[in-house]
Amino acid sequence: MIATAHSNGDASLTARKVVVIGIVALAVAMGIGRFAFTPLMPLMMRDGSIDAATGATWAAANYAGYLVGSLAASRLGRRPMRNLQWALSGVAASTLLIAFVTTPIAGAVLRFAAGVFSAWVLVLGSSWCLMRLARQGEGRHGAWIYAGVGFGITVAGVLTWLGGQQPAWILWLELGLLAAVGAWYVVRAVPHARDELVAAAGRTPHRDNRWHAGLVVCYAAFGFGYIVPATFLPTLARAQIEDPLVFGLVWPVFGLASIASLAIAARAAPTSARRRVWAVAQATMAVGTGMPALDRHLWSLAVGALLVGGTFMITTMAGLQLARELAPANPTPLLARMTSGFAVGQIAGPVMVWIVGSHSLSGADGVTVTSLVAAALLFLTATWLWRSDRHPI
Secondary structure, eight states: OBOOOOOHHHHTOOHHHHHHHHHHHHIIIIIIIITTHHHHHHHHHHHTSSOHHHHHHHHHHHHHHHHHHHHHHGGGTTSHHHHHHHHHHHHHHHHHHHTTOOSHHHHHHHHHHHHHHHHHHHHHHHHHHHHHHHHTTOGGGGGGGGHHHHHHHHHHHHHHHHTTTSOHHHHHHHHHHHHHHHHHHHHHHSSSOOOOOBSOOOOOOGGGHHHHHHHHHHHHHHHHHHHHHHHHHHHHHHHHOOOHHHHTTHHHHHHHHHHHHHHHHHHHOOGGGHHHHHHHHHHHHHHHHHHHHHOOSHHHHHHHHHHHHHHHHHHHHHHHHHHHHHSSSOOHHHHHHHHHHHHHHHHHHHHHHHHHSOSSTTOHHHHHHHHHHHHHHHHHHHHHHHHHTTSOO
């Protein structure tokens, strides 16, 4: 059971406010803490502040931090709000400090820290918001908190697109200040809310263990599949045209597609069809992930951004809400395991590009082979999800 606390601060947390808190938290953690480096990497390479090898190292450091953070997140679930607020502050600080980095090692350390804090926010924020909404009888609104990821990606993408003529360090400073404002809002929004302590989560029936493992595998395939376009799309687009006002559009398109698709899915998809919604999204993502393997023209990259961006948050929403259904008393441990699988997958993607490819971020061989493998894994797991819908969880 969940021990609850009542105070004036708790009473003021309507379902609408809980959703807004979740949106802001995920926008800061994922849109900025996790993904701001994607549109900024080609600009930093343009400025000469990093080279391709340093960019790959920083990206890998962030993925590794995300894995470490997701593995540790289940230990933080007893005081979710306090730890969530600290993690958001960490995202803001690690983003701001990137503006003043003078060595590759310092940048890698900060990107690692941003990955840790981002994972904590995703797991703790999702868990707290979904539990709070369920307790208020408003669980149907839980899908909307994941719009925060697309919103954050869009804001970061538009800022770097419109400000692409500025030095990259100024853009890091601006994004860090935005993250600080978002963290401040979350802290101020729940000044009196007490943590909901999990007194006894209870055991999950043994018959559900296979579903737990299956969801973790599917979520890991999702992490592996989306990471190639999410990492390399702006860089591949810059290889086609140097103007940041043109190649920089790829990332805002990714974010806007994720928001639009999530809005449609949240309204149209019945709860009973969630696994099939995930299956269709995962299969569609497979097509978008395979686009760089088929064609490198700007139009093809834009289509890939639409397909992957348009299914990224649907998959996130469906996966984490399924975890909430499987472990209603305390979803944090299962959410953490799924996020860990996702982190392993997203680390494996760039590593495979590096092993197979020419050690260049736009090396055709590495991106092509990895994209094809990712597309195959996405299709296989989509098939499993579709077929599993015939069996009740």
